[in-house]
Amino acid sequence: MAIADEGTAGAPRRRVLVTGATGYVGGRLVPRLLDAGHTVRCLARDGRKLRDRPWSRRQGVAVVEGDLESRAETARALADCDVAYYLVHSMEVAGSEYGERDRRLALQFAEEAERAGVERIVYLGGLGETGPDLSDHLTSRREVERCLRSSAVPVTVLRAAMIIGSGSASFEILRYLVEHLPVMITPKWVSTRCQPIAIRNVLFDLVACLDEPRTIDATLDIGGPDVLTYRELMQTMAEVRGLRRRLVVPVPVLTPRLSSLWIHLVTPMSRRMARPLAEGLRNEVVCSDGRAQELMPQRLLGVRESMELALANLEAGRVETKWSDAGPVPGDPDWSGGNTFVDAWSVDVNAEAETVFRAICRIGGGHGWYGAQWLWSLRGWMDRLVGGPGLRRGRRDPTDVEFGEALDFWRVTDLDRPRALALRAEMKLPGEAELAFRVEPPRTAGGPTRLVQTARFVPRGLLGLAYWYAVLPLHAYVFRGMLDGIRRAAESEADHDGDSQHPIERVEPTSHAAASEAARSVATPIHEGPSDA
Incomplete structure (x- = not known):
């Protein structure tokens, strides 16, 4: 049951576990949960990675050292929690085996959450239509959803496409490609449509869903107001950066392996992380409905405004978290x-x-x-x-x-x-x-x-x-x-x-x-x- 005392705006104050607090989204979510009046427990293999975060010294936050690989440590972290955020993935640490590892960890987490009496799991997944052409990366995200729902604990799934924010992996790939390559030989996926969303809109939904009962056991697509192709995203980035229009030449011969090598050479991403991301770009990632906005209304930032804010934060050195923070x-x-x-x-x-x-x-x-x-x-x-x-x-x-x-x-x-x-x-x-x-x-x-x-x-x-x-x-x-x-x-x-x-x-x-x-x-x-x- 939720704790009886009240948080901000009269909402129940909950005891929340955040896994992936050392990562890009998790590290930004924790202070916003605290602002909303919740108490937060962060699970990390090494608590030293969180000791210098400004929010780590705030009242209502605690860091528990543990490994999701261990049932006992997972159970200890979940004990007495009302809500658990599942914000982990294994692309960088497990290479080509990340899908199997993510499936195993999600199943174990769901079982231990049920034993601990957790009221709800919140998971940030990926947009993308199901079907035989779904990439391994997005298929793995769907499998994690299925595994988290294998127990009796209700799961709220928020599915997002590209997250635009200072330091996000997909945004950094886009920025480096545009800044370093005035002429780009690209795979056919540059004509694929996507619906990016600003990181601040993602964080709003992750927090707001706790106070909206209709999000319990729901799957919600979240995205910004703009639907563009990746080619249009590149040209928008060039305009925001004050660069000339980029010449983009799509060719059919670039395989996911070659695409990941190309991304690795031009951007900060490793080949191991770039490959699943490159494979995922071939799938259209557009919201199927607007239920998330109806249930959790907010002002959605367009692509241009999101890019301008992200770049301003980069130039001013105001980067809360970065995609590489979660490295081992x-x-x-x-x-x-x-x-x-x-x-x-x-x-x-x-x-x-x-x-x-x-x-x-x-x-x-x-x-x-x-x-x-x-x-x-x-x-x-x-x-x-x-x-x-x-x-x-x-x-x-x-x-x-x-x-x-x-x-x-x-x-x-x-x-x-x-x-x-x-x-x-x-x-x-x-x-x-x-x-x-x-x-x-x-x-x-x-x-x-x-x-x-x-x-x-x-x-x-x-x-x-x-x-x-x-x-x-x-x-x-x-x-x-x-x-x-x-x-x-x-x-x-x-x-x-x-x-x-x-x-x-x-x-x-x-x-x-x-x-x-x-x-x-x-x-x-x-x-x-x-x-x-």
Whole structure:
């Protein structure tokens, strides 16, 4: 039963579980549920991914660590909840097997929700007519709906097509294609019709459905006021960006595999994630009726206005969540073992530790990597060509970082303000790599702050060893440039002349035999915990 006390506007205050709170939609839904007066429990594999969200410190929100793979942890998260939002999918973490994994998790979730006495499940699915030509991606969404409805718990399904918002996956694909390709050779799906919807309209429906009894056990198509082809969407994006009209040439020979490779090379999406999205574009995704608007009336944003708002938020650095936020945080390899290479550099900085740390946190994205930017760009292009993320994922915020977020082809795997930041490489490598920063406060009053930068690499076989020795000569150039850039930025912010005479020094030997001792003496202790998806 719903809690008796009242939320905003006299509506019952409910106890709500949000799965997928680290993702694009879930991370924006939580604060809006709180605004509506509900109490919210967020399920995440690693709670550290949510600790820096502004809403994580608000009254009425709690984070529960757990994995949907585990029945016991799922049951614990669902206990005493009135409503559960199911906002998870496995495209990025499970590759071609995402459909089977999503089906299994949805069945298990429905069973445990029934045992816990949950009153309703709310699921955000995908638009698309059923039939033999439905893509694997949309077929999987339908299968999840069926699995969630396999128990006695009523399910509210909201089906959406492309979501337009700063940082959404489909919007980023569209933006990158239009910005980087004045001429596009495209599959035939550019003539397929779709009905996009603004993220703020999606969030409104997700919250409003709780207070509309007629949405219980209903399936509702949600979409904006405009129905366009993908070609028209591209031209609208070009107009909004102030670009010339794009020349779009559809051809019949581009298979989903080739389309996903093309999307991967031009946009931040990985091939693994791009393929199901590319396959889904061949299906018309248009609302079949207007019941959602009748039951939950709101002002629907048109495509142009949605794009303008999304781009304004991107340019102003007001991106609440990003599609890459939900990426897994890998566990740490044995950095102190005998198979680890370590290369550490240090410099003294005439600035407070907090100022130095702020300069570190600005690396990546549009700001760049402080030095040797052409080498970083070259490495990014090489990574894209072999299937890695490259540098195009950028960053969510121009000045701050959060645990678990992506920074170009790195992911934040340790964050201890203002002392330590560790980045784990997600680029294609013959091994495991980490780039870590440690800030040591002045040893004497008024003395400099020491910044230590450490690269660690665990090679895989002979190719890994060859890779390490091939890039090692570049470290002196790249790392010196990076440390010098961080020092200059921090000293400039501290009203210093930004040109101190402290030398940049290599801290430890780089030999394979000395790596274990180097890791102990140089490395910042990294908190080990479960990975997050």
